[in-house]
Amino acid sequence: MRSIVRRLLSLSLFTLLITFSCFVLLRLLPGDPVLTLLNIDELSATPEQIEAARRELGYDQPLLVQYVRWLQDILTLRLGNSLQTGRPVIEMLQESYLVTAELALGGLTIALLIALPLGIGSALTTRRSVVRLAHLVSMSGAAVPGFWIGLLLVDLFAVRFGWLPVMGREGMTSLVLPALSLGFPLASVYIPLIRLNLRRELNQPYIELARMRGISERTILWRYALRGSLPPVLSVFGLTLGSLAGGVVVLEVLFAYPGVGKLMVDAILQRDYPLIQGYILLTTGIILVLHQGIRSLNRALRPDWQKGKHA
Amino acid sequence: MSTYKTMSLIGSVFLGLTLAGCAASDKSQEQNHLTFVYNFATQSLDPHRDSSYVPLRAGVTETLVRLDDERLTVEPWLAKKWSYEGKRTWRIVLQKDVTFHNGKQLDAAAVKSSLERSIDENPGVKNALNIETIKTDGPDVLIQTKTTYPEFISELVNPNTAIIDTKASGVTKEPMGTGPFQVERFAPGTKVELKRFKSYWQERAKLDSVDFVFNEDAGARTNALRAGQADIVYRPEIESVKQLKSEGLTVQATDTFRVHQLTMNVANGPMQSLEVRRAMDALINRKQLVDHVLQGYAVQARGPFLSSFPFAPDYPQQEQKSPEEWLKQAGYTKQNGRMQKDGRPLKLTLLTYAARPDLPLIAQVIQDDAKKIGVTITIKQIDVPEEYMASNRDWDIATYSNLTAPRGDAGYYLNATYHPNGGLNFSRVADPKLTKQIETLNKTIQIEERSRLAEQIARYVDEKRYNSFLLHPSTLVAYDSKRVKGWKTEKSEYYMITNTLQVTD
Numbered sequence: 001m002r003s004i005v006r007r008l009l010s011l012s013l014f015t016l017l018i019t020f021s022c023f024v025l026l027r028l029l030p031g032d033p034v035l036t037l038l039n040i041d042e043l044s045a046t047p048e049q050i051e052a053a054r055r056e057l058g059y060d061q062p063l064l065v066q067y068v069r070w071l072q073d074i075l076t077l078r079l080g081n082s083l084q085t086g087r088p089v090i091e092m093l094q095e096s097y098l099v100t101a102e103l104a105l106g107g108l109t110i111a112l113l114i115a116l117p118l119g120i121g122s123a124l125t126t127r128r129s130v131v132r133l134a135h136l137v138s139m140s141g142a143a144v145p146g147f148w149i150g151l152l153l154v155d156l157f158a159v160r161f162g163w164l165p166v167m168g169r170e171g172m173t174s175l176v177l178p179a180l181s182l183g184f185p186l187a188s189v190y191i192p193l194i195r196l197n198l199r200r201e202l203n204q205p206y207i208e209l210a211r212m213r214g215i216s217e218r219t220i221l222w223r224y225a226l227r228g229s230l231p232p233v234l235s236v237f238g239l240t241l242g243s244l245a246g247g248v249v250v251l252e253v254l255f256a257y258p259g260v261g262k263l264m265v266d267a268i269l270q271r272d273y274p275l276i277q278g279y280i281l282l283t284t285g286i287i288l289v290l291h292q293g294i295r296s297l298n299r300a301l302r303p304d305w306q307k308g309k310h311a
Numbered sequence: 312m313s314t315y316k317t318m319s320l321i322g323s324v325f326l327g328l329t330l331a332g333c334a335a336s337d338k339s340q341e342q343n344h345l346t347f348v349y350n351f352a353t354q355s356l357d358p359h360r361d362s363s364y365v366p367l368r369a370g371v372t373e374t375l376v377r378l379d380d381e382r383l384t385v386e387p388w389l390a391k392k393w394s395y396e397g398k399r400t401w402r403i404v405l406q407k408d409v410t411f412h413n414g415k416q417l418d419a420a421a422v423k424s425s426l427e428r429s430i431d432e433n434p435g436v437k438n439a440l441n442i443e444t445i446k447t448d449g450p451d452v453l454i455q456t457k458t459t460y461p462e463f464i465s466e467l468v469n470p471n472t473a474i475i476d477t478k479a480s481g482v483t484k485e486p487m488g489t490g491p492f493q494v495e496r497f498a499p500g501t502k503v504e505l506k507r508f509k510s511y512w513q514e515r516a517k518l519d520s521v522d523f524v525f526n527e528d529a530g531a532r533t534n535a536l537r538a539g540q541a542d543i544v545y546r547p548e549i550e551s552v553k554q555l556k557s558e559g560l561t562v563q564a565t566d567t568f569r570v571h572q573l574t575m576n577v578a579n580g581p582m583q584s585l586e587v588r589r590a591m592d593a594l595i596n597r598k599q600l601v602d603h604v605l606q607g608y609a610v611q612a613r614g615p616f617l618s619s620f621p622f623a624p625d626y627p628q629q630e631q632k633s634p635e636e637w638l639k640q641a642g643y644t645k646q647n648g649r650m651q652k653d654g655r656p657l658k659l660t661l662l663t664y665a666a667r668p669d670l671p672l673i674a675q676v677i678q679d680d681a682k683k684i685g686v687t688i689t690i691k692q693i694d695v696p697e698e699y700m701a702s703n704r705d706w707d708i709a710t711y712s713n714l715t716a717p718r719g720d721a722g723y724y725l726n727a728t729y730h731p732n733g734g735l736n737f738s739r740v741a742d743p744k745l746t747k748q749i750e751t752l753n754k755t756i757q758i759e760e761r762s763r764l765a766e767q768i769a770r771y772v773d774e775k776r777y778n779s780f781l782l783h784p785s786t787l788v789a790y791d792s793k794r795v796k797g798w799k800t801e802k803s804e805y806y807m808i809t810n811t812l813q814v815t816d
Contacts, residue, residue, distance in 0.1 A: 032695065032697075042435075087354065256526040
């Protein structure tokens with residue numbers, strides 16, 4: 001119990017530190033939310049009016065006062081209102097995170113569908129054709145950026161064949177092209193990772209022992225080798241999830257998939273401080289939870305790691 | 312697992328997903344339905360806050376007055392007529408039999424409440440409208456401004472002053488406007504689904520429904536049109552124009568109210584000299600900029616306003632001198648290939664920014680042309696021009712882009728740019744004669760007289776070369792003209808989905 005409390009306390013302190021540093025850094029960036037809000041490019045505003053608006057929004061206050069005010073907004077659980085839309089930040093982030101989660105899930109599914117068979121297949125076989133295929137897919141996924149794959153897929157399946165929507169978010173069909181564009185480059189990371197770890201695990205003495213005891217190859221693969229090779233893959237998976245939680249801006253713009261990445265680019269351009277701060281808070285939280293989840297999963301898969309027995 | 316099995320698994324998944332895609336409904340080809348793809352996205356449909364103006368552009372909301380695209384004058388809309396009553400007070404007479412999408416009647420109280428909300432919600436609108444009080448007088452609305460404010464009526468063209476039923480809930484997702492279309496569903500950042508408003512006060516919309524889709528990628532918008540998944544796309548990819556035309560699609564280019572200009576810092580440095588400013592102006596090859604940087608999709612600018620505006624002046628014949636001649640007149644001589652004065656070479660700092668991709672290219676062309684006459688220009692890339700130019704004086708010239716008369720009146724631009732208190736007076740112009748002219752304009756109510764004064768001011772600014780005007784960029788719209796009828800690209804870019812728009816199959 002005490003360790004849980006200590007852990008929660010350290011996580012809260014870490015979150016405070018992250019949000020405060022971002023709060024300060026944001027204010028150091030060029031750009032003035034007041035000018036954007038007053039739409040100075042289209043509407044008249046005298047310097048006095050600009051200063052009055054700044055006072056009204058509280059941006060003339062010391063940074064610490066502004067930060068404490070933002071912390072008070074957190075307590076209301078609305079995270080304040082967006083400067084641009086006036087909508088509660090929490091509501092806007094919820095909508096966007098849902099879209100990002102959908103896109104990330106689609107991309108990861110595609111990535112695993114490609115990486116698992118190719119990674120496992122190339123680790124198990126000695127046939128050069130399979131190893132070469134895995135290598136080719138992995139190299140091309142790493143070399144070609146997702147948006148380029150997206151453009152090619154759109155040209156082929158949407159413009160030429162007319163089978164899939166060019167853009168938008170209308171159920172499963174509109175997820176196909178963005179998920180493929182996201183999943184293919186992601187797979188390139190996992191194919192060699194799965195292959196190398198599985199091969200290493202298959203060469204462990206305990207696997208030899210299992211073979212000598214007559215345990216079937218299928219059981220050895222699924223019950224022992226794969227399980228043993230998973231923790232490093234899961235760690236990278238955790239990092240991937242973390243980066244996906246931040247949004248996939250290029251693909252979101254290309255496919256008009258309104259995820260959190262695009263929302264943040266707009267918020268940064270418009271200096272929508274409450275929205276950016278809300279995003280930093282939630283994304284930090286999500287990444288910490290993911291990190292903790294992956295850690296616990298790894299412990300469950302390899303209890304020997306925790307005990308420091310792993311070579 | 313064998314290679315065959317691996318490939319089969321990947322193949323089946325891919326095929327499954329593709330077949331699923333085949334089932335996608337092609338809504339753009341539905342009868343009497345139109346899909347419009349716009350180049351900005353919005354997270355909120357609140358008409359008083361949304362800076363993309365989607366509710367007005369999508370035909371959901373309407374303002375009291377609108378801009379006529381032919382004459383570029385302010386015309387009645389929800390306001391039938393208006394008059395100046397003296398004592399800074401305007402009487403607005405409303406149209407009869409106008410209802411909001413929820414069936415409620417539009418009346419003076421509703422207009423008052425809506426305008427008050429726009430002021431409360433949007434500090435920019437609060438400044439621009441400059442309202443002291445709003446009162447109802449039977450069926451009319453009486454508005455008193457804080458100061459004498461002749462351009463008040465034109466400020467009501469602003470889409471953020473749209474009239475909505477403020478009592479209705481859910482304004483960010485379903486504003487209750489009076490336009491020909493009402494919101495059926497809004498997916499923030501993705502699209503607005505619209506349906507015809509059956510009780511529209513003017514002729515009912517010809518379309519049954521419209522999808523107003525957002526996509527900020529020009530290539531994706533172009534692809535949507537080519538794939539037949541969109542009927543009209545706003546700002547397609549310039550590079551694809553030829554291809555679109557070859558595929559039988561129509562691409563319309565229309566001049567806009569925007570001007571790309573060279574802002575001069577007249578507060579310090581070499582640009583304080585009129586001759587140096589004239590030299591820079593003479594240096595600019597506007598035709599080259601239009602043809603090569605904007606690929607022909609722009610018109611050369613002579614002044615800040617599009618020539619079709621009633622207040623755009625006829626400029627007097629200019630003294631034809633080369634940039635070198637102007638610089639010589641300013642006391643510069645060419646030594647070792649460099650323009651110098653008192654032993655100091657002419658070196659200028661030119662600001663530019665990437666938010667408008669044409670501007671850095673224009674800056675490079677100017678830098679190159681200046682080098683040919685012995686003037687060194689250093690280009691400095693900045694992030695936020697308004698903030699940088701307002702608080703720094705370490706620059707001489709800047710490429711900048713302005714909307715000069717977005718609501719059909721010259722007052723906004725002239726005040727903002729040339730009045731010492733103007734929010735966009737980055738040149739730091741403080742010319743007593745010019746200030747007096749602007750203040751006279753600010754007290755002049757009569758429209759013809761305002762136009763005459765605005766012309767006079769624009770001519771004076773031209774004479775003094777406080778800024779140098781480069782070009783008016785065009786807006787491109789691509790659509791399938793065999794299917795879409797009644798589309799018109801408006802110079803104001805305000806009115807897009809209208810009751811006259813239709814599709815034929």
